[in-house]
Amino acid sequence: MTRDPYRIWISEIMLQQTRAETVLLRYDPFLRRFPDVASLAAASLDAVLVAWEGLGYYRRARLLHEAARLIMQRHGGIFPSRFEDILALPGVGRSTAGAIASIAFGLSKPVLDGNVRRVLVRWLGEVPPMRVLWDEAARWVEAASSPGDWNQAMMELGATVCLPRAPRCLACPARDWCRAQGALAGEMRPRKRPRPLALIVRLYHDPARGIWLVQQPQGGIWGGLWTPPLVQASSPPSRRPDCVHLLTHRRLLLFAESAKAAPQGPGRWSREGRFALPVGIRRLLAAIGWENRL
Numbered sequence: 387m388t389r390d391p392y393r394i395w396i397s398e399i400m401l402q403q404t405r406a407e408t409v410l411l412r413y414d415p416f417l418r419r420f421p422d423v424a425s426l427a428a429a430s431l432d433a434v435l436v437a438w439e440g441l442g443y444y445r446r447a448r449l450l451h452e453a454a455r456l457i458m459q460r461h462g463g464i465f466p467s468r469f470e471d472i473l474a475l476p477g478v479g480r481s482t483a484g485a486i487a488s489i490a491f492g493l494s495k496p497v498l499d500g501n502v503r504r505v506l507v508r509w510l511g512e513v514p515p516m517r518v519l520w521d522e523a524a525r526w527v528e529a530a531s532s533p534g535d536w537n538q539a540m541m542e543l544g545a546t547v548c549l550p551r552a553p554r555c556l557a558c559p560a561r562d563w564c565r566a567q568g569a570l571a572g573e574m575r576p577r578k579r580p581r582p583l584a585l586i587v588r589l590y591h592d593p594a595r596g597i598w599l600v601q602q603p604q605g606g607i608w609g610g611l612w613t614p615p616l617v618q619a620s621s622p623p624s625r626r627p628d629c630v631h632l633l634t635h636r637r638l639l640l641f642a643e644s645a646k647a648a649p650q651g652p653g654r655w656s657r658e659g660r661f662a663l664p665v666g667i668r669r670l671l672a673a674i675g676w677e678n679r680l
């Protein structure tokens with residue numbers, strides 16, 4: 387188990403919104419490309435976004451890059467060891483700061499990610515306000531002889547035993563003091579999925595220059611990333627989509643539309659994978675046989 391704050395930071399940020407199986411595939415290649423804070427800070431944002439491909443929620447990669455530069459400027463390239471300094475890094479919230487501070491530096495700081503929250507709610511047998519849950523998480527970690535091990539064990543318990551829909555109470559080491567023991571298993575059911583979103587993907591290809599890309603506005607789907615021009619269809623075309631892509635919160639129906647007309651407005655050509663493309667767009671290009679045109 388690593389105590390290197392840089393490696394812990396990268397894994398915690400990756401795990402924030404990406405499934406552990408996906409993170410396992412991307413973590414080592416990312417660290418080979420950026421083995422330390424200095425290499426991450428010195429890289430271009432485009433290079434970081436390319437290395438982040440497949441992890442989704444690219445805002446995290448942008449903030450990671452920003453934070454690495456801040457560590458170079460404010461802390462001389464040494465990962466900060468004070469909780470307040472860790473918490474001040476872009477993209478690091480209280481729970482992530484708690485994980486880094488406890489695992490890398492042995493500080494008694496609580497973690498309250500989705501998994502730990504579910505475990506504590508069940509131990510208490512009720513769903514209290516977040517403030518109470520933070521107090522509860524802090525109380526347990528302060529009593530632990532090894533805060534980092536305690537926080538990791540809690541995250542692991544939530545991820546593998548105290549599962550959202552079917553907690554494995556018979557195999558749980560916390561059975562003796564857990565008030566719920568599975569009785570509240572349904573209290574955090576995911577909300578109903580919103581309707582699928584139909585997108586027309588306008589593809590312009592120039593044999594010498596590649597595919598035409600535009601930058602998506604911040605805040606929308608794939609905000610800040612470069613993609614072929616997208617048009618949201620108010621009602622989906624009557625044909626089958628060329629690609630159906632699942633985001634964690636939305637199902638996208640992607641319809642390719644090739645055009646010969648020269649592109650208008652700001653944008654850039656992409657060849658040889660210079661820019662990070664969302665996985666959904668890569669899958670669409672593969673589905674229509676355009677993957678070699680990048």
Ligand code: SF4
Nearest residue numbers: 548553555558564568
């Ligand atoms: S006993 Fe069941 S509900 Fe309670 S913490 Fe363990 S797995 Fe979760």
